[in-house]
Amino acid sequence: MNILVINAGSSSLKYQLMDPETGAVSAKGLCERIGIDGRLTHKVGDKKVVKELAMPTHSEAITAVLEILVDPVEGVIKSTDEIDAVGHRVLHGGMKFSDSCIIDDACIKAIEDCIPLGPLHNPANLMGIRACQKVMPGKPQVAVFDTAFHMTMPAKAYRYAIPKEYYENDDIRRYGFHGTSHKYVSRRAAALMGTKEFKLINCHLGNGSSLSAVKDGKCQDTSMGLSPLAGVCMGTRSGDIDACVVQFIMNRYGMSADECLNMLNKKSGVLALSGVSSDFRDIENAAEEGNADAALALDKFAYEVRKYIGAYAAALGGCDCLVFTAGVGENSAEMRERICEGLEYMGVKLDKAKNKIRGEEALISAEDSKVKVWVIPTNEELMIAQDTAELVNAAK
Ligand code: ADP
Numbered sequence: 400m401n402i403l404v405i406n407a408g409s410s411s412l413k414y415q416l417m418d419p420e421t422g423a424v425s426a427k428g429l430c431e432r433i434g435i436d437g438r439l440t441h442k443v444g445d446k447k448v449v450k451e452l453a454m455p456t457h458s459e460a461i462t463a464v465l466e467i468l469v470d471p472v473e474g475v476i477k478s479t480d481e482i483d484a485v486g487h488r489v490l491h492g493g494m495k496f497s498d499s500c501i502i503d504d505a506c507i508k509a510i511e512d513c514i515p516l517g518p519l520h521n522p523a524n525l526m527g528i529r530a531c532q533k534v535m536p537g538k539p540q541v542a543v544f545d546t547a548f549h550m551t552m553p554a555k556a557y558r559y560a561i562p563k564e565y566y567e568n569d570d571i572r573r574y575g576f577h578g579t580s581h582k583y584v585s586r587r588a589a590a591l592m593g594t595k596e597f598k599l600i601n602c603h604l605g606n607g608s609s610l611s612a613v614k615d616g617k618c619q620d621t622s623m624g625l626s627p628l629a630g631v632c633m634g635t636r637s638g639d640i641d642a643c644v645v646q647f648i649m650n651r652y653g654m655s656a657d658e659c660l661n662m663l664n665k666k667s668g669v670l671a672l673s674g675v676s677s678d679f680r681d682i683e684n685a686a687e688e689g690n691a692d693a694a695l696a697l698d699k700f701a702y703e704v705r706k707y708i709g710a711y712a713a714a715l716g717g718c719d720c721l722v723f724t725a726g727v728g729e730n731s732a733e734m735r736e737r738i739c740e741g742l743e744y745m746g747v748k749l750d751k752a753k754n755k756i757r758g759e760e761a762l763i764s765a766e767d768s769k770v771k772v773w774v775i776p777t778n779e780e781l782m783i784a785q786d787t788a789e790l791v792n793a794a795k
């Protein structure tokens with residue numbers, strides 16, 4: 400089967416053509432500057448082509464993607480008939496979606512209804528969906544939501560302790576994000592653990608970071624909230640913060656709520672703490688050279704992740720498996736070691752030699768560690784392709 404996986408942003412669109420069974424990617428690429436001018440970067444194996452093309456809307460971008468996929472020289476398929484279905488990444492499924500769904504009018508209406516919860520991403524995701532409907536009429540399409548995996552959380556985890564009317568009237572609650580990654584990693588961890596019944600704490604640590612507490616494959620709690628601002632501090636996001644800080648800064652500096660939130664989303668996190676960069680590689684280098692602020696940023700990030708791990712071990716009543724994934728989790732042996740230092744009390748014992756790996760699946764705990772610690776590279780595109788294939792096959 401060939402599934403075209405689409406991740407549409409407001410002016411960009413990423414794609415991968417992949418086999419959901421093997422995970423093999425035959426081609427992938429990126430359309431940028433949609434609505435401005437337009438550039439397509441297309442990769443097949445190690446070969447890369449860049450084309451400047453007019454892309455006034457997402458429809459022209461999708462058309463350009465299909466044209467290059469069937470191109471006799473750059474392409475990988477003879478005709479678009481060889482694409483069995485399209486899987487779309489959609490940010491916010493609100494309370495309406497606890498799983499992926501085949502796209503029809505009702506699904507589109509429900510994604511529209513979730514726009515207040517995902518005001519930047521959902522409209523862009525819808526543009527990608529509508530463009531595919533226009534350019535490939537009748538092709539089965541599936542929406543895969545970043546929030547869906549977390550919908551199994553109990554009320555005590557997802558409700559905020561604020562007046563009920565905001566929940567009842569406005570759907571204000573914890574949703575969580577990176578759900579497609581957490582789902583992929585949970586399934587992979589179950590395969591590696593040889594059982595579905597275990598307590599997992601998954602640390603998705605990238606530019607954006609979130610943790611999830613998962614029991615028997617079902618999410619029980621997660622660190623992001625109504626928006627991705629909540630949880631541990633991140634590349635440029637503050638993470639959890641006392642709401643009074645917002646009030647204080649707004650009053651003192653005459654900022655609007657939007658301006659203040661922009662500061663918390665884009666100018667905070669390890670970028671603000673280190674004063675160096677939002678990229679952990681730069682911060683690790685600066686800390687090594689003796690930059691005390693960079694050292695504090697790393698120390699605080701590790702401390703916050705460790706606190707969440709402790710909290711989730713308490714929430715789950717134990718932990719059998721701890722997983723690191725995403726850019727930092729997969730690649731930074733140093734950060735994994737920092738985080739695990741001090742978790743010995745709960746049975747986490749890292750094997751420092753095994754931990755010295757980058758970007759590959761590996762068991763990095765010592766033989767006698769009660770908690771199995773794994774690095775599992777995430778693959779959100781494969782999860783989207785697998786969900787798409789499953790739903791499309793079931794509907795046949
Ligand atoms: P996103 O949240 O944007 O999807 P990723 O999961 O791709 O981010 O993670 C990107 C981050 O991973 C970068 O900002 C960088 O800090 C970090 N990273 C990548 N490689 C390394 C490495 N070798 N050591 C430390 N950090 C790394």
